[in-house]
Amino acid sequence: xxxxxxxxxxxxxxxxxxxxxxxxxxxxxxxxxxxxxxxxxxxxxxxxxxxxxxxxxxxxxxxxxxxxxxxxxxxxxxxxxxxxxxxxxxxxxxxxxxxxxxxxxxxxxxxxxxxxxxxxxxxxxxxxxxxxxxxxxxxxxxxxxxxxxxxxxxxxxxxxxxxxxxxxxxxxxxxxxxxxxxxxxxxxxxxxxxxxxxxxxxxxxxxxxxxxxxxxxxxxxxxxxxxxxxxxxxxxxxxxxxxxxxxxxxxxxxxxxxxxxxxxxxxxxxxxxxxxxxxxxxxxxxxxxxxxxxxxxxxxxxxxxxxxxxxxxxxxxxxxxxxxxxxxxxx
Amino acid sequence: xxxxxxxxxxxxxxxxxxxxxxxxxxxxxxxxxxxxxxxxxxxxxxxxxxxxxxxxxxxxxxxxxxxxxxxxxxxxxxxxxxxxxxxxxxxxxxxxxxxxxxxxxxxxxxxxxxxxxxxxxxxxxxxx
Numbered sequence: 001x002x003x004x005x006x007x008x009x010x011x012x013x014x015x016x017x018x019x020x021x022x023x024x025x026x027x028x029x030x031x032x033x034x035x036x037x038x039x040x041x042x043x044x045x046x047x048x049x050x051x052x053x054x055x056x057x058x059x060x061x062x063x064x065x066x067x068x069x070x071x072x073x074x075x076x077x078x079x080x081x082x083x084x085x086x087x088x089x090x091x092x093x094x095x096x097x098x099x100x101x102x103x104x105x106x107x108x109x110x111x112x113x114x115x116x117x118x119x120x121x122x123x124x125x126x127x128x129x130x131x132x133x134x135x136x137x138x139x140x141x142x143x144x145x146x147x148x149x150x151x152x153x154x155x156x157x158x159x160x161x162x163x164x165x166x167x168x169x170x171x172x173x174x175x176x177x178x179x180x181x182x183x184x185x186x187x188x189x190x191x192x193x194x195x196x197x198x199x200x201x202x203x204x205x206x207x208x209x210x211x212x213x214x215x216x217x218x219x220x221x222x223x224x225x226x227x228x229x230x231x232x233x234x235x236x237x238x239x240x241x242x243x244x245x246x247x248x249x250x251x252x253x254x255x256x257x258x259x260x261x262x263x264x265x266x267x268x269x270x271x272x273x274x275x276x277x278x279x280x281x282x283x284x285x286x287x288x289x290x291x292x293x294x295x296x297x298x299x300x301x302x303x304x305x306x307x308x309x310x311x312x313x314x315x316x317x318x319x320x321x322x323x324x325x326x327x328x329x330x331x
Numbered sequence: 332x333x334x335x336x337x338x339x340x341x342x343x344x345x346x347x348x349x350x351x352x353x354x355x356x357x358x359x360x361x362x363x364x365x366x367x368x369x370x371x372x373x374x375x376x377x378x379x380x381x382x383x384x385x386x387x388x389x390x391x392x393x394x395x396x397x398x399x400x401x402x403x404x405x406x407x408x409x410x411x412x413x414x415x416x417x418x419x420x421x422x423x424x425x426x427x428x429x430x431x432x433x434x435x436x437x438x439x440x441x442x443x444x445x446x447x448x449x450x451x452x453x454x455x456x457x458x459x
């Protein structure tokens with residue numbers, strides 16, 4: 001046995017009774033007279049496979065070959081099983097770590113909200129003249145404070161969303177939703193921003209779009225992110241949200257006449273914190289997480305998202321999702 | 332003109348001050364409780380016209396307190412605005428199931444809160 005291990009070659013004892021085999025008497029009492037041991041595998045052998053026989057006789061070459069093959073195959077199978085176990089344990093660890101991170105972020109995010117509530121709340125009340133008239137020269141800095149606080153809050157929310165998605169803990173709440181209402185909600189909440197910038201902001205939803213099934217709230221969030229970007233990156237011209245209904249597929253389109261995205265930066269666009277240019281964040285704001293979140297929500301609906309863009313001409317973002325998203329299909 | 336009483340159950344003192352300041356120029360009367368247990372007691376004793384209930388509370392959670400208030404005939408009909416936290420998903424759902432009339436996510440805009448209060452309990456007028 002030891003010899004088979006150390007030499008890495010098959011070893012046999014044709015007559016145990018006539019040998020100095022370790023525990024010779026034990027084998028003889030059990031009725032064994034001959035043994036063939038072959039190493040399992042060829043490199044770093046730690047196990048041997050042994051075949052015992054009740055009569056003392058040499059094992060022929062065919063038997064040695066057969067046992068060698070069996071030992072090698074068994075070795076591969078055992079090694080695979082071990083690797084599989086290892087991978088499984090690793091992925092369990094990773095899963096736990098990811099859950100940990102997501103829990104941690106949820107708690108941090110929750111704890112951040114209490115002071116944020118006070119900062120934004122008092123500031124808004126000051127601006128609303130709850131404490132008396134606000135001197136003209138204070139209105140601008142107070143408004144800046146309010147906007148920065150809101151931005152911080154969006155960041156907190158986005159980071160939390162992403163961590164939940166990555167930990168596999170973001171679940172879609174599937175229900176019937178109206179495509180028209182979804183688009184209308186986005187138009188209503190971004191309308192004032194468009195008006196402020198003097199941009200034309202239009203929506204086009206065909207009359208005959210049927211009731212859809214999916215997570216309306218998350219899809220609204222996707223459209224908000226896309227349309228919010230479009231408005232942000234457009235200095236003049238128009239932003240359009242349009243929906244097309246092709247059989248069992250819905251295609252959403254958000255088109256702008258903004259600054260556009262250079263070809264080489266399109267691939268990284270849907271990655272976290274990858275605004276096309278770091279100077280863009282300074283001029284246009286945004287968390288750098290919106291597109292990444294939109295992509296993940298679209299993919300959870302079994303859809304895809306893409307962009308067609310030309311620098312100086314504008315960008316058009318598309319996403320297509322099934323008209324009816326089945327439970328369980330959402331990944 | 333009857334003065335409408337609002338009970339705010341919230342453990343954070345600074346947040347309580349937001350609502351104090353917000354309601355100062357209105358005719359609403361504000362009473363406060365710093366945890367779920369005190370909130371329940373005060374609700375039973377004072378029978379407020381509206382309750383603002385934070386969900387994360389010491390002793391008895393806002394969800395539990397809401398459920399209890401709904402079970403007791405004397406407080407079952409009092410409108411409750413649950414102040415939920417977006418961070419802990421499912422809060423909204425839980426608040427609704429416990430019997431909250433409406434909910435507002437933290438951080439809330441005082442303007443929105445006042446609007447919601449006025450809708451549920453019109454100031455000094457008849458019952459909502």
